[in-house]
Amino acid sequence: MENSKTKIVLGVIGADCHAVGNKILNYAFTAAGCEVINLGVLVSQEEFVNAAIETNAKAILVASLYGHGEIDCRGLRDRCQEAGLGDILLYLGGNLVVGKADFTLVKKKFMDMGYDKVYAPGTLPDEVIDDLKNDLSKRGILM
Amino acid sequence: MKNVLLIDFGSTYTKITAVDVDREEILGTARGVTTVETDITEGLNQALKVLFSQTGKLAFDKVLGCSSAAGGLKMVAIGLVSELTAEAAKRAALGAGAKVLGVYCGELSEYEIAEIADLKADIILLAGGTDGGNKEVILHNAQMLATLHQDVPMVVAGNKSVAPQIVKILSTEMSEVEHTENVMPKLNELNILPARETIRNVFLKRIVQAKGLDKANKMVDRMVMPTPAAVLKAAELLSKGTDSEQGLGDIMVVDIGGATTDVYSIAKGNPTNATVYMHGLPEPFAKRTVEGDLGMRYSAVALLKASGAKMIADYAKASESAVNAYIEKVEGDIDYLPQTEEEAGIEIAMGKTCTRLSAERHAGYLETYSTPCGMTQVQTGKDLTEVKVVIGTGGVIINNAEPEAILQGIEFDSANPLTLKPKNPEYLIDSQYIMASMGLLSEEYPDAALRMMKKYIIRGNQSWT
Numbered sequence: 001m002e003n004s005k006t007k008i009v010l011g012v013i014g015a016d017c018h019a020v021g022n023k024i025l026n027y028a029f030t031a032a033g034c035e036v037i038n039l040g041v042l043v044s045q046e047e048f049v050n051a052a053i054e055t056n057a058k059a060i061l062v063a064s065l066y067g068h069g070e071i072d073c074r075g076l077r078d079r080c081q082e083a084g085l086g087d088i089l090l091y092l093g094g095n096l097v098v099g100k101a102d103f104t105l106v107k108k109k110f111m112d113m114g115y116d117k118v119y120a121p122g123t124l125p126d127e128v129i130d131d132l133k134n135d136l137s138k139r140g141i142l143m
Numbered sequence: 144m145k146n147v148l149l150i151d152f153g154s155t156y157t158k159i160t161a162v163d164v165d166r167e168e169i170l171g172t173a174r175g176v177t178t179v180e181t182d183i184t185e186g187l188n189q190a191l192k193v194l195f196s197q198t199g200k201l202a203f204d205k206v207l208g209c210s211s212a213a214g215g216l217k218m219v220a221i222g223l224v225s226e227l228t229a230e231a232a233k234r235a236a237l238g239a240g241a242k243v244l245g246v247y248c249g250e251l252s253e254y255e256i257a258e259i260a261d262l263k264a265d266i267i268l269l270a271g272g273t274d275g276g277n278k279e280v281i282l283h284n285a286q287m288l289a290t291l292h293q294d295v296p297m298v299v300a301g302n303k304s305v306a307p308q309i310v311k312i313l314s315t316e317m318s319e320v321e322h323t324e325n326v327m328p329k330l331n332e333l334n335i336l337p338a339r340e341t342i343r344n345v346f347l348k349r350i351v352q353a354k355g356l357d358k359a360n361k362m363v364d365r366m367v368m369p370t371p372a373a374v375l376k377a378a379e380l381l382s383k384g385t386d387s388e389q390g391l392g393d394i395m396v397v398d399i400g401g402a403t404t405d406v407y408s409i410a411k412g413n414p415t416n417a418t419v420y421m422h423g424l425p426e427p428f429a430k431r432t433v434e435g436d437l438g439m440r441y442s443a444v445a446l447l448k449a450s451g452a453k454m455i456a457d458y459a460k461a462s463e464s465a466v467n468a469y470i471e472k473v474e475g476d477i478d479y480l481p482q483t484e485e486e487a488g489i490e491i492a493m494g495k496t497c498t499r500l501s502a503e504r505h506a507g508y509l510e511t512y513s514t515p516c517g518m519t520q521v522q523t524g525k526d527l528t529e530v531k532v533v534i535g536t537g538g539v540i541i542n543n544a545e546p547e548a549i550l551q552g553i554e555f556d557s558a559n560p561l562t563l564k565p566k567n568p569e570y571l572i573d574s575q576y577i578m579a580s581m582g583l584l585s586e587e588y589p590d591a592a593l594r595m596m597k598k599y600i601i602r603g604n605q606s607w608t
Contacts, residue, residue, distance in 0.1 A: 004275065015512040017420070017519055035275075037330045042420060042512070042521055050224045051330050055276040066515045 006136065006143045007057040009048055011039035012094075014072035018065040021094070025061065028125035033143055034132075045076050049083050058141055059089035059132060062115075069096035070109070077114025089135055091128065093119030146170065147588075148203040149580035150187065150363060151370055152177055152210040152356060157186040160580040161194060161201055164591045169599060171198040172575055179212045183359050207583040208363040211370040213354040216241045216346055219264040221288075222248050222326075223271035223280050228301065230424060231326040232270040235300065235335035237431045239342035240372030241266070242403075250280050251287040260291050265350050266342060267295050269309065272302030274328045281305060285312040294318055296345045300326045300338040319349055333425050343368055365586075371431060373582030374398065374536065375407055379429045380582070381534075381596050382409035385589045393530045395565065396578070397498050397550060398537035401440035401477060404501040405537075407431050412507060412525025412563075419509065423523040430525070432505045437497045439490070439539050440477040443470045450496045458492035461485055466492075491548050494539060498552030502564050509561040522563070528555055530565040534600060536573035546572045573600045 008029060012022050019041050026038045037055050039047055048060050060080075064072055073092060080088050092115045097106055103120045110118040117131055133143045145165045151158045157177045161170040175189030195201065218241035222229030229248040236243050244262045247255055259267070267288065271281035281301045288297070289312055296319035299309050306322045313320045321344070324337040351357050351366045359366065367373070374396065384390025393410035408430050414421065436445035447455070447470050452463040459466065469489045473479045481487040507524025533553050540546045547570045555566040577599055585592035 007276070015514045015519070017514055017516050039331075042422065042519070050227055053224050053277060054227050054271075054327070055273045055330050056278070057276075 005033060005035040006141060007035045007037060007055045008059045008061055008132070009037045009039065009051045009055070009057045010061045010063075011043035011048060012041040012063045012065065013043055013045070013048070014064060014066070014068055015042060016064060016066045016068070016072075017041045018063075021063060021065065025063070025125060028129065029061075032129045045072075045079055048076065049079050049085065052080070052085055052088060053083055057088070058136060058139075059091060061091045061093075061128075063094045064092070064096055065094045067095055067098035069094065073110065073115070074113055089132070090115045091117045091119070091132070093123055093128070095121050146201055146203045147584060148206045149583045150206065150208040150359075151373075151579045152179070152183060152208060152212040152359070153370065154211055154213075154215065157183075157190050158576065159187070159190045159194060160575075160577055161198065161203070162580070162584065162595065164584070164588050167591050167595050167598065169575060169577065169595070170201065172577075173197070177212050179355050183212070183356055184362055187359060187362060205587065206363045207586065208356075208359060208366045209368050209370045209373040209579055209583055210351070210354070210356055210366065212356065214242070215371075216342075216350060216369040217244050217263070217265045218242065218342070219244055219259055219262055219267045220246045221251070221267065221269050221271065221284055222246075223277055224248060227330070227424070228270045228272065228327050231333055231335060232268050232300065232338075234333070234427060234430070235326050235338035236268050236342065237433060238335055238372075238375065238427060238429065239339040239346070240369030240375065240431075241342065242433065251284045253287075256287050256290060259288075260293060263293075264295055265353070266298060266345055268298045268300060268338065268342065269313075270301040270326045270338075272305075273330050274303045274325050276302055278302055278305045281309060282312070285309045289313060289316045292316070296349050297321070298323065298338060298341050298345060300324065300341070303328070319345060321345055331424055333427060335427055343372065367583050367586055370579050371405060371433075373579040374405070375429055375431050375582070376585060377578045377582035377592070377596065378407045378409050378534070380585045380589060380593050381600075385593055388590050388593050390593070391532050393527075394532040394534060395502075395527065395530050395553065395568070396534045396536060397501070397540065397553065398535075399494055399497045399539040399549070400438055400537060401539075402435070402438040402442050404434045404437040404497045405431060406434075406501045406505040408505060408525060408527055408530070410525060410527060410530055412527060414522050415526050415529055416520070419520045419522045422521045426507070426525045430505070432501070434497075434501045434504060437501050439493055439497070440473055443474045443493070446470075446493060446497060449500055454499075455489065455492045455496050458495050459485075459488040461489055461492070465489065487544070491543065491545055494543065494549035495552040498549055502553040503562050507563045509563065511561075524563070526563040528563050528566045531568055532571060533565060533568040534571045534573055534578075536576065536578045538576070541572055541574050541576055546570070569602060571600050571602050575599050
């Protein structure tokens with residue numbers, strides 16, 4: 001049944017209007033059996049959180065492609081906690097910072113902000129889908 | 144010849160319109176004082192007497208009524224997130240013609256339950272969660288509402304997965320619990336028509352009787368709906384047309400009263416500029432908003448607070464102190480009518496300000512972001528810039544000597560170009576006050592109702608068909 005599928009919220013955060021990858025991820029996660037609540041581009045933190053509350057989503061997948069990831073993504077975990085979604089899975093990927101930076105450092109920075117997974121540019125959807133399956137099954141949820 | 148009598152039981156006056164449906168003519172209109180406290184038929188009979196003195200004695204094949212008497216249909220709307228299901232619930236209630244006394248979101252507390260008990264709503268609309276989404280909060284709220292210890296009719300329009308449980312919980316305390324489709328079955332998908340319909344049915348079944356309107360039943364065949372719902376219906380008909388009669392396309396309607404200002408838009412409101420992104424909740428095609436702080440008498444002081452004296456003074460070409468003095472006067476004496484030219488000017492300026500502020504809140508707006516992909520515009524709400532017809536209805540507008548001046552407040556303001564108000568509208572006046580009646584008539588005779596609106600809602604002195 002449509003409504004028993006695991007729900008995930010997907011969107012491109014901040015003043016970022018890169019729509020192509022968003023459509024690919026929407027397709028890939030739907031094909032993998034999730035119900036994707038796709039918020040599209042130009043999504044604020046508040047909208048991610050509100051969508052997850054109403055739909056009872058198990059994960060929020062945030063993309064940031066335009067290099068302002070650090071400013072836009074900071075504080076999302078706090079907001080989730082504030083809204084009673086405390087331990088919801090937060091995944092993040094894209095071109096998170098401008099220029100050539102060591103990805104291990106970038107990853108650490110965002111993991112410290114409370115994201116459960118942080119992906120480098122060029123990661124394929126399958127890797128993320130596998131991670132999500134694992135993380136959900138650890139919580140007793142089948143995707 | 145087929146005569147129909149249409150009755151609007153208002154909070155102050157009972158207004159009646161007699162029409163000949165075959166000839167599509169208004170035979171006459173009249174009004175009496177609404178006597179809901181004693182026997183509602185007294186005021187109606189008084190109005191009929193006035194009517195018959197103009198038309199001679201008439202027999203009616205059908206009598207239909209709408210009502211905003213005894214405070215109108217008072218509702219409380221409850222949802223989960225304030226911008227999502229709570230907003231959807233509020234819009235459903237407004238679309239059903241209700242006066243929304245309060246909107247609540249999240250888990251209700253004991254304090255809020257006490258507040259809701261004090262509001263004495265006629266109907267409570269309970270929403271929350273998308274279908275298959277959050278269940279806990281709506282279940283909690285149902286349990287809290289069961290502690291109201293008031294037998295308030297409930298309409299449940301939340302997460303369908305828990306609808307049976309919600310109904311069961313509420314039915315232990317309330318005798319009328321109706322459930323219907325979710326106001327937001329999927330995120331950002333608005334589905335308010337089923338809730339609107341259910342609210343209307345509960346209104347007919349329960350509220351009409353509770354407000355003593357059922358005494359009119361011996362004279363009225365059918366009490367059809369709350370008055371604002373009738374106006375919304377008429378506006379929708381006039382916009383969309385019928386199979387055999389063309390409508391006018393996108394329209395807006397403004398109704399200013401002593402306490403509130405109602406704005407209706409019948410338009411999709413999609414961006415007129417293809418490069419604009421849409422954001423937020425989708426808008427109902429037929430949308431009604433009500434501003435409780437914008438009105439000519441009871442809300443005159445609130446209006447002044449919302450606009451500042453300068454806006455009114457500038458419109459009236461009067462001094463700010465004159466505006467302040469006039470508003471103080473009408474607040475103290477709500478039956479006061481302008482006595483001098485300056486007062487008449489301030490009265491029009493107040494109306495124009497009501498129109499302006501209510502339209503600004505009703506219409507959508509643009510926000511500009513500078514992004515690495517260039518400047519991007521995002522639209523929230525409806526783009527009404529291409530709406531070509533604006534109709535004024537209700538006593539304040541139609542009884543004013545310069546109704547168009549009041550309506551001009553709706554116009555797009557180049558100083559505030561991000562608010563998407565109509566750019567070049569034409570103004571029409573419902574000078575015989577038939578919109579609510581035609582909404583009623585359209586229940587049975589949509590073609591006749593549409594053609595009569597085209598005939599009687601006019602620009603200046605001429606019909607525009």
